[in-house]
Amino acid sequence: MNGARGMDRRDLLRMAACGFGAAAFSALLHARSARGAAGATPLGRHHQAKARACIFLYMDGGPGQMDTFDPKPALRRWHGEPFPARMEATQFASNGTTFASPWDFAPRGASGIEISALFPHLATQADRLCVVRSMTSPFNEHTNANYFLHTGVGIAGRPSMGAWVRHGLGDWSSDLPGFVVVDGGLIPPGGLECFGSGFLPAGNQATILKPRGPGVAFVEPLVPAARQRRMLDLARAHDGLLREASGFDAAIEAAIDNAEQAFRMQAALPELVRLDDESDATRRAYGCEDEYEPTRTYARQCLLARRLVERGVPFVELSMASTGHDRWDQHSDLQQGHADNARAVDKPIAALLQDLHQRGLLDSTLVVWAGEFGRTPFAQGSNGRDHNPHGFTVWLAGGGAKGGHVHGATDELGYKAIEGACELHDLHATMLHLMGWDHRRLSMRFGGRDMRLTDVHGRVVADWIA
Amino acid sequence: MRALRTSFAALALCVAGLPGAATANDGRAPSWSREVAPILAARCFTCHGPDPDSRKAGLRLDRREDAVRAEEGLDPAVAPGDPARSAILQRILSADPDERMPPSDGHEPLTAGEIETLRRWIEAGAVYERHWSWTRLAEVEPPASRGWAWTEGDRFVEDALAREGLAPAGDCDGPTWLRRASFALRGLPPRDEWLQAILRRDEMGTRERLVDEMLADRAHAEHWARHWLDVMRYAETRGHEFDYAIREAWRWRDWVVRALHAGLPYDRFVAEQVAGDLLERRVDPATGHDEGLVATGWWWLSQGTHAPVDVRLDEAERIDNQIEVLGKAFLGTTVSCARCHDHKFDDVSQRDYTALFGVARSTRRVYAWQDPHGRAARLLEDAEEARAALQAPLAPAAASADGAAPESISSATTPPGVAWRFDGPDFAGWRASGGAFGSRPVRAGELLAPDGSAPARALVGSASSRALSAKARGALRSPTFVVESGDLWLRVRGHGAHARAHVDGYFLDEENNLLFESHKQDLDHPDEWRTRHVDLSRYVGEECWLELVDPGDGWLEVAWVATGELADEWKAAAPALERPLALDEATRLALDEPLSRLARLARDLPEQPVVLACEEGSGRDAPLYARGRPASAKASVPRGAPESMGTLRRDYAAEVLAASSAPAAAARASDSGRLELARELVDPAHPLTWRVAANRVWHHVMGSGLVATTDDFGVLGTPPTHPELLDWLACRLREHRSLKQLAKELVLSRTFAQRGAVDDAEALERDPRGARLSRRPARRLPAESVRDSLLAASGRLVEREGGPPVAARLTDFMQGRGRPGASGPEDGAGARSLHLEVRRNFLDPFLAAFDQPIPNSPRGARNVSNVPAQGLALMNDPMVRDLAASFARWILAQEGDAEARAAAAIRRLWSRPARTDELALAKEFLGAAPDFEAWHDWAHALFLAQETIYLP
Helix, strand or coil: CHHHHHHHHHHHHHHHHHCCCHHHHHHHHHHHHHHCCCCCCCCCCCCCCCCCEEEEEECCCCCCHHHHCCCCCHHHHHCCCCCCCCCCCCCCCCEEEECCCCCCEEEECCCCEEEECCCCCHHHHHHHEEEEEEEECCCCCHHHHHHHHHHCCCCCCCCCHHHHHHHHCCCCCCCCCCEEEECCEECCCCHHHHHCCCCCCHHHCCEEECCCCCCCCCCCCCCCHHHHHHHHHHHHHHHHHHHHHHCCCHHHHHHHHHHHHHHHHHHHHHHHHCCCCCCHHHHHHHCCCCCCHHHHHHHHHHHHHHHHHHCCCCEEEECEECCCCCCCCCCCCHHHHHHHHHHHHHHHHHHHHHHHHHCCCHHHEEEEEECCCEEEEEEECCCEEEEECCCEEEEEECCCECCCEEECEECCCCCCEEECCEEHHHHHHHHHHHHCCCCCCCEEEECCEEEECCCCCCCCCHHHEC | CHHHHHHHHHHHHHHHHCHHHHHHCCCCCCCHHHHHHHHHHHHCHHHHCCCHHHCCCCCCCCCHHHHCCCCCCCCCCCCCCCHHHCHHHHHHHCCCCCCCCCCCCCCCCCCHHHHHHHHHHHHCCCCCCCCHHHCCCCCCCCCCCCCCCCCHHHHHHHHHHHHHCCCCCCECCHHHHHHHHHHHHHCCCCCHHHHHHHHHCCCHHHHHHHHHHHHHCHHHHHHHHHHHHHHCCCCCECCCCCCCECCCHHHHHHHHHHHHHCCCCHHHHHHHHHHCCCCCCCECCCCCCEHHHHHHHHHHCCCCCCCCCCHHHHHHHHHHHHHHHHHHHHHCCCHHHHCCCCCCCCCCCHHHHHHHHHHHHCEEEEEEECCHHHHHHHHHHHHHHHHHHHHHHHHHHHHHHCCCCHHHHHHHCCCCCCCEECCCCCCCCCEEECCCCCCCCECCCCEECHHHCCCEECCCCEEECCCCCCCCCEEEECCCEECCCCEEEEEEEEEEEEEEEEECCCCHHHCCCCCCCCCEEEEEEEEEEEEEEEECHHHCCCEEEEEEEECCCCEEEEEEEEECCCCHHHCCCEECCCCECCCCHHHHHHHHHHHHHHHHHHHHCCCCCEEEEEEECCCCCEEEEHHHCHHHEEEEECCCCCHHHHHHHHHHHHHHHHCCCCCCCCCCCCCCCHHHHHHHHCCCCCHHHHHHHHHHHHHHHHCCCCCCCCCCCCCCCCCCCCHHHHHHHHHHHHHHCCHHHHHHHHHCCCCCCECCCCCCHHHHHHCCCCCCCCCCCCEECCHHHHHHHHHHHHCCCCCCCCCCCECCCCCCCCCCCCCCCCCCCCCHHHCCHHHECCCCCCCCHHHHHCCCCCCCCCCCCCCCCCCHHHHHHHHHCHHHHHHHHHHHHHHHCCCCCHHHHHHHHHHHHHCCCCCHHHHHHHHHHHCCCCCHHHHHHHHHHHHHCHHHHEEC
């Protein structure tokens, strides 16, 4: 095996350097479990990273670009009239007339980026945003588009962005997981597979963290801690007898280390999820006491994201909190649905950016806001919008992204990207770049190919980088 | 500087100590297949390989004639025997970053070792060989043994160890061997009676007898079925947004268990899965079901998107997954890499991919009916006779009931220019299956008495699913056609039946009809002929076929199918003017016999389970899709097995085929080409089929394949650690075709029985992972065995024959669309993990933590990860705690004092006698008078010890 041969040599080097023994073998096993049996790529960051961590704000369902960050006054002219351009095939094939945004836009901050009235709080952070108005996706259906946004391929079974990052770091020995999805309640269409590890070792898959309760599955001890410790001590004693009887085995030693790490996680995770040590001012700023329940949920998610990043977790994703609508997927009643969704996320996200900044973490934390696609500038039925992968908006902040900047443009109807068009592969490539990896070299051999998050595509977009 | 010197010293030390490096400096030329090709493939072929579209500078390094060709005045890329004049080395070593290869933009430079390998290869003449796995199986004799080997296979290992200067580790003890063998063969701990036998007398005869018992145990088939399910990406839902169920998927899972349990010869095992519906029937003696039909179900187990906006792209994705599974499962070849371009590393062209694509798109997904012991078919044949017997006595009565001649009725009921009419002698090119439609359509004027009812006269010629019996089940499927008009019309009546249009093979509209709103039409108007409209306007230019299905309780009749414009008069509904005939006494008497026969036949029709299966469609070659996108289709490629496979066979066919009784079929015998494909795959001369299968058996028994990449025998895969042994095993398998026999030989080998630990640190360094077979490191149990062995210890394992899965267990952390309304039982009702439902969007968290694979791609070799989630699950999954409680209750039910009970528990869980120190630990933990809670904690603590999930 190509990779294995290289791996063995490295391992042997390590052993030669440390003197042969248990410690070297244990290290060997840790490294192997992180890389998987067939991993060929040397792990660790490729270059000095601007961002040590990423918080991915997943706008599930696809917010309308012309209602949020991409003003299209021309739509007013055609509002209610037949759409003045060719309409591509749509998911529901019940296209109506041209549909202008119900929300006004205004220039915000020193940069004057135009943001709609949906985001009064986020507007105060305009100068921190790098707004990309020319994103595209090849998929028009939620699940394919979700898989594509998360894994770079439109079908299930590939590693998620966070899994690649966690994998790329190599050894991970914190008492917290390396890839966390803070679940607001809406697991996206496509399910947990959006956050899977694909062919990477299972340890790279996301840990689903609930913003309330124990946080993580099977983390609550079923017996009091002292009793549990005593049980584990007995298990370790048996492990010792096994070692005496059968000899030293590196894999078993590594499994023992992991069992002990699991024990420690039982304490670390609940401490993380309890927000007792946050000040009232902080909690209020995020919206933890907001009168709107979805805002309170998303506020806790954002606050948890900050706490995770503070503790060194490299990739955190937030799924949407339910507002009683179908995510951002407003096939009908755009006005109410988008208003409620924006209300849930606006204040918490603004507070997150501000808080990260105040704590000196924003420069090293990349925040990305994106849906799987945007929405059509013509109506679905009378008052909704259908899916539109031909041109939509995502934004980046912190972590080396260029604040107060707008990249690319859609046509005057807000339908298709016509300037600086980008693919989601480019977003992935740039995210990895800012986090310290060359997307072409962060790979894993599987099924006869060196697989990458960006497949065979992707380019780092210099224009987004500060 | 000091640190640098140290590491150089270490490097020199290690290179000398490496097994590969030891042979590297023995003066032999590096092997093309094992050393050179992997370097060129990984570093050079992407731009200088077989794929013309990505080739740079017109340079091709994968073929010798191209690599050695010199442009005028320039050095060739490869100058055999002359490294200095070889341009590739000049470029690789160039100091100029713009000159250096591979280019510095994102590519790692070659290592010193790789460069040295290339240099020596060129120096030795730059010999190219065919990739090792594509060469003929070598018929080798096992080397002589100097006494270590127990089996013939061991002799290869003994010889290799001797050549490498490695000593085999000692032998493990009897109970250790037994536990290894039982988990390898059955995925469960050994029975206590087996342990008794081994403790009484551990000799080869005992071991052989126990292995035979293990292989005869259904548990063996269940455990090995799970291995195969990994390869075939088995799941019971479609994933994606709503995670729709795959109805009847479990029947294929049960087929795998039966096939392995019965010891189905491997070639038949392969052929049935590829084309079992086209082979001579093989009947399950217990149920009388056609096994070949069920075997084809795996074709349809892929993930699936509902409402695809681009249905042809969706078809391409579905078929791509089928090709990926087929190629990796049976051939260990990544054929699907050739979807967008010729394979960059292996001899698989985009034409080969497209040929398989044609096979797949000419194959239809159907729900077919089983016919136990052919009873339904025989009854329906009898019914045809009885129907014929009706006609003569009834003719006078029929004539008096209506004066019009049948012919005039017929022509008056069919519009001009109709696409298909069912008033002729046959089904107009449609395929009738299931039997309900009989052997021909009903003629206008013909007399019918379904199930022995009062005879009536058919006024309209039609294909009728109640011509013989309204209880019969059947389907009628059209040839594939290209949609030219958006309007499709069906003149039908019936009830409890449906008509359906399939566009580009799409089928998830049965769950969610968005974008395919009118494609499925439920028929519920028995007394009225209606012209049903299917709106295909969105799919003009796409391929389509129709099906009319009578699932049993209802019936349907179809008179004609038309496309395009249709005059309004033909759209009008018309009452079905059927009148029972008035019969005189003599006629009534004459009819008594055939009518009662029809009634009896209907009564005797057996239950006919539905299976997910393949059916032949119209043969349709596929166009080559540039870059894999259907939007850019080029010329068609004849469907069939990949040309490269045929070439392989022809290369050495003369010699091997002469001895074989299976000549390749020259003529196309099935429309789709699936039958021919199956024949190619199981040809004795095929070098991949047998190697791949033998390696899988080795992998499952030994823990890691001789070829570690079990699903990729290509250039990017891992070359075999013991090539002669692999070929010898493959030849053995080709000869006896028995997976069980091969597994038996391996379990009884000395290689399998080696200890994991060796005292010699140097030996350990030279074979750290046991790949050289000088030792057998501990193996972690697979996910299912972890769970199943806890169930076994707790006494709660429940044997099942198979059948529908146990509903998936759901935790609060498993949310999302398609979540079932209720969780399945926490302990899976005690079923083996094989029988737990596999919902793509709600995979079992316990099994997932222990690396049960995500079922989308073939997974012949699982990850064996080591993550805290495993520790958390064993500590805090309520299921585990609950099983520990049952284990504690079992312990308390044992005879004797606490020490005796603890000894019994250890023996039950770890399949060996307890050791004194272990009993001392128990005593200390349990105290003087242990209560249930103490036993519960103690039992749970044993679950947490590594010996529970590791085989030392």
